[in-house]
Amino acid sequence: MTTTTDHNHPITTPEVGGIGHSIKRHEDDRLIQGAGNFVDDIVLPGMLHMTLVRSPWAHATINGIDSSAAEAIDGVVAVVTGELLAEYNLAWMPTLSGDTQAVLATDKVRYQGQEVAAVIATDPYVARDGADAVVVDYDPLPVITNPMQGLESDAPIIRTDLEDKEDNVVYEWEAGDAAATEEAFAKADRVVTVETHYPRSHPAPLETCGIIADVSPVTGEATLYMTSQAPHAHRTVFALVAGLPEQNIRIISPDLGGGFGNKVPVYPGYVVATAASLVIGKPVKWIETRYENLISTGFARDYYMKGELAVTNEGKILGLKVDMLSDQGAFFADAQPSKLRAGLFEIVTGSYDLQAAHVTTKGVYTNKAPGGVAYRCSFRVTEASYLIERLVQNAAYELEMDPAEFRSMNFIQPDQFPYESATGLVYDSGDYETAMRKAMEMIGYDELRVEQAKAREEGRLVGIGIASFTDIVGAGPSKDYDIIGLKMFDSAELRVHPTGKAILKLGVKTQGQGHETTFAQIVAEELGIPATDIKVVHGDTDNTPYGLGTYGSRSTPVAGAATAIVARNLRDKARDIAAHMLEASADDLEWENGKFSVKGSPDSSVSIQDIAFAAYTNLPEGMQAGLEGVHYYDPPNLTYPFGTYIVAVEIDAGTGQWKVDRMVAVDDCGVRINPMIVDGQIHGGLTEGYAMSNMQFMTFDDDGNCLTAHFDSYMIPTAWETPRFELGETITPSPHHPIGAKGVGESATVGSPAAYVNAIIDALQHRGVTNIDMPVLPDRVWQALQDSEG
C-alpha cells in the first residue's frame, strides 16, 4: 500500500465539486438563518406536553404512587404509571443489547433518575407542575455504585426482575489466545502494567433527546418525530415493543443538534409518549431537560482496566494481557453489535505487531443509569486505544527508550497489510511510521526533547505525549455484525430527474457531519452531476431505504460505499442510453468529466444531463424508463483509520494545573471526500478527547447520587480552555472501499485522550509517576506529586 499526499484528487472541476473539493456545506443555509428544524421546533395542532417523574433514589422499592394531586391540576390530562403501561404490556422494553429495561418502574427503581411516572398536560409548564405533585412512596435499598461492589458476595441483587438471577454479572467475554499469551509472557524480560479507570462520560449533545409522538386515532398511523441517529432500526424496535404494524410507523428524525452516540438507544420517554398519544389520541411532545439527559440517557466508558505488556530488553513487544470490569448500570443497554459484548475492544493491540494477546471482560450491573453507548467512537474503541497507548508509553520509560523509537520498533509495517491481529481482526491498510514521523516533524520533536531536558534542569515540569492510534470503524460485514439481529449493511437510493438534477436518499442520518454535502460529492464524483444539483434526503423512514444509522463512523464506510455503487450502476445504464443516442456501440464509449464520448471522436458526446433527459424521453427499445436505483452495501471488512497525535504540556507544580502548549494531529482516514469537513470533524474530536482527559466525567457519591448532573459540574471545555490544534495528514486508501475512504468522525476522540495523558505522565515520570486516572484534574496531579516526593 502506497501513501501519497494527494491521491490524485480532486479529479472533478470545482463546479462539479466531487471528491477532494472543500465545497461549502449545503445544510448551512437554513442553519445560519435560524431555520433549522429540530424536534423541539415542531408544533402540531392539539399537541400535549409530557414530563417524566424520576426517582431521587438510586435503589428503592416502590410502595405506591399517588397521582391525585397532579390530576387535580388544571391542564393536566393524564398521569401514566408503570402499572397502567403493564396493562398494555409496555412496562418493560427490550434494549439494543438483548436485555430488558423498565419503561416506567413498577417493582423498584434501580438508578437515580429512573423513569417512574409521566404527566401529560396542555402546557409544558403545567406538565412540570404535575410531575412535582406526583407523590411516590419509596423504601430505599442498599446501593452499588461500582462493579467491584457489585461482585461482592453479599452484594444486593439489582436485577430481581430476571428469573433466577443470583448475581450482578451481565456478561463475561474474552478474545485472543490465553495459552499463546502465557507463552509470550514466559519469554519476556519485563512486564509493564497499567491499571486505570476510564471514567464514565456522557456524550451530552447540546440538543437533548426528545420526541413528538403523533398516533392518529383515525388511521392508527404513528408519526414519530424523534432525535434518532438510527431511524430505521428504531422503527423496527417500535414495531416490536408496541406491537404496531411496521408500515404504520413513520420515524422522522429532523435536524439533530449533535448526537455522538447519545441518540442511538431507545429511551423510555419515547415509548411513554407514544403510548400516551395512542391512548389519548393527540400528539404528545416530550423534550428532556439537560439534567434528565445527563442522569438518565446513554452514558459511555466506565471501564476498570488492567493491561500488561510483555517486552524484551531490546524493545520488542511480545504479548498483551488485559482484564477489565465494565460498569453497565442497571440495565444492559449498550448500543453495539449483538455478538460483541465488549464492542470492538479487540483493537486493543493497536498499531503494534505482537504475537499474542488475551483479553477478558466482565460486565456488571450497578445502580447507575444504563447506556454504554459508543460516545464518538466505534464500540469501546476509545478505551482500547487509550490502554495500549498508555502501556506503550510506560514500557518505553521502563526500557529507557524514547517512546517514539519504541513505537517505531513495534509498528505493523506497510507490507504486512492486510494484517491479522492477535485478537483476530484483519486490518485493511496502514502506514504508521510515516504518520508518526510527519507528526514528529510538525511539532519539532527532537527540539522539544532538548527543551524538555533544559526545562527539567530549571525545575519545570514539561512533557511530550504521543498516541499512534489505530481506529476500527464501519460496522460491519453482515456475517459478524448485527444489532438485535438486523444486519449492519447500509443503503442508498439515487434518482436522476429528467433535467439532470438528482435526489439521493440515505438510510444513515447526519447529526452535523455534513451528509447533505459529502454524499452529494460522492455522486458528483461518479456521475459528473454538480454536487449543488443533488438533494440529499435522510432521517425519514417513509422516504429512505432501510439502514442501521449513523454511529461508529459508519456512514462513509458503509453508506458512502452504497452511494458510490448505486451511482456507478446508474452510469452503466447511462452508457447504454448514450450508445443509443450516439448510435454507437456501448463498448466504444468512454467516460470522462460527466460525458460519454465515442472513442477517438471526442466531439461526438452526450452529457449526463442529456442522458438523464433521454432516460425519460428517448430510450432504446425494450429499456425501462428512468434513471434510478437502490443499493444495499454489505462491507467486506471494517476500515482502520489511524494517525499520530503529539501533545506538549507544561504542569504547574504548585497547583497541579496543566496547559497544552502544542497539539499536533496527523490523521490518515484514507481518501478525504471534503477536506474542510474532515478537518472540522478532527477539531471536534480533539476537543472531546481533551475534555475527557482534563475535566469531563460523570461521578456519583456512595448513595448513587449523580454529582455531575448539570453543565456547571459536568464540565465541557469552552473556547477559552480548548487547545489550539495543528493538523496534518497522510492518505492511505482503504483497499476494499469503492472510493478508498475510511471514515473519520471518531478518530480524534479515540486517539487523543492518550496523547494528552501521556504528555502529563511524560512530564512526571522522572518523579516516579506512572499513572493518573482521567480526568487528570489538578488535585490528582498535585496529589501524585506529593506522593512521589513522599
Next chain:
Amino acid sequence: MQITVTVNGAEHSADVEPRTLLVDFIRSDLRLTGTHIGCDTTACGVCTVLLDGTPVKSCTVFAVQANGRSITTVEGLKQNGDLHPIQVAFKEEHGLQCGFCTPAMMLVGSKLIEDNPNPTEDEVRWAISGNLCRCTGYVNIVKSIQLAGKMATAGSDS
C-alpha cells in the same frame, strides 16, 4: 402580565405568566425557533439573544423583564434580504456542524465585531467563552467571527 417587546424590529404585545422564561416566550409565543434551549441553567449559551444590543442567555431572563425592551434573535440578523456578514462567514469558514449552537454564536460574534471589528484570536475566544459547542472545537467559529469582522469593515468602507 401584559408585556410589549420589540423583537427584530417588530412590536409584540402579549399576556404572559410571570414565570414564563424569555426563551419560551420567543420560541413558543413568537414561534421564532432559531433560539434554542440546551441546559436550562445558563451554562451552554445556545439560548443567547441580544437584549437592547447586549447578549443575554434567555433561559435566565423572564419574559416580563423584557417588557419595553428590544430583542434581536438570529432571525433578525438578515437585513433587507441580505445575510449579515457573520452568517456569510460562518458558512464560508465551516463555523458550524450540527448548527444548534450557531445562532447564539453568531449573535455573540456580531456584537463582538460591532465593538471590535478586528479581534485577535484570544479576544474572540474570550468573547464566546459563555457559549458551548460540542462539534467544532471552536477553531472555525473563531475564524468565522474574525472573517466577519473583516467583511463588515470592508462593507462599511465601500
